[in-house]
Amino acid sequence: MKQIGSKIPKAIGRGAKILTCDNSGAKLVRLISIKGSKTKKGKYPAAGIGDMIACSVIKGTPEMRKQVVAGVVVRQKKEFRRPDGTRVKFEDNAVIICKDNKGTPKGTAFKGPIAKEATFRWPGIGKIAKIIV
Numbered sequence: 001m002k003q004i005g006s007k008i009p010k011a012i013g014r015g016a017k018i019l020t021c022d023n024s025g026a027k028l029v030r031l032i033s034i035k036g037s038k039t040k041k042g043k044y045p046a047a048g049i050g051d052m053i054a055c056s057v058i059k060g061t062p063e064m065r066k067q068v069v070a071g072v073v074v075r076q077k078k079e080f081r082r083p084d085g086t087r088v089k090f091e092d093n094a095v096i097i098c099k100d101n102k103g104t105p106k107g108t109a110f111k112g113p114i115a116k117e118a119t120f121r122w123p124g125i126g127k128i129a130k131i132i133v
Contacts, residue, residue, distance in 0.1 A: 006081060006082045008048035008050065008076075008117060010046035010048045011046065011076050011077065012046060012093055014031055014032070014033065014046070016093070017029070017031075017058065018030075018073075018095045019092060020060075020071070020096065021074065021095070021114075022096050022109065023109050024064070024096075024097040026060040026064045026097050028057075028059040029057050029058060029071065030055060030058055032056055032068065034046070034051055034052075034054075035052040036052065047073050048078075049073055049076055049115045049118050050118045050120075050121040050122070051073050052101065052103070053070070053071050053073060054068060056069075069106075070098045070100070071095040072096050072103055072122055073093070073095055073118070074096050074115055074118045075090040075092060075093060075094040075112070075114070076089075076093050077089060077092065077093055090113070090115075096125060102124070103121075103124045105124055105125055105128055110130065113131040114126075114129040114131065114132050115132075
């Protein structure tokens, strides 16, 4: 897992419902926890682009429903600033479901654009992604 150059605001809170943008079988997931997050006492952790999360599948195929899976956040609505000065934001929050904690994607095709920061941190996602913004 590599470090991201730009400072991503943590905009997706715990318990949020997030769409998936791959063909793993899950359609909608609920964020349970953020892996490796550290916060102050009493503050809930939040996720941003490139974060590995644990989530439960709400909608999807019968085999995938009610399972706890790992995922990586690849899009967020809250804008963030890159080191070159450009600001980037997407029209939805999206997650890619992973097989393991190394970021290997479960699906074989992704819908929509993927943030460059997520592909830099998780090279397995960058190999499959068609549109990288």
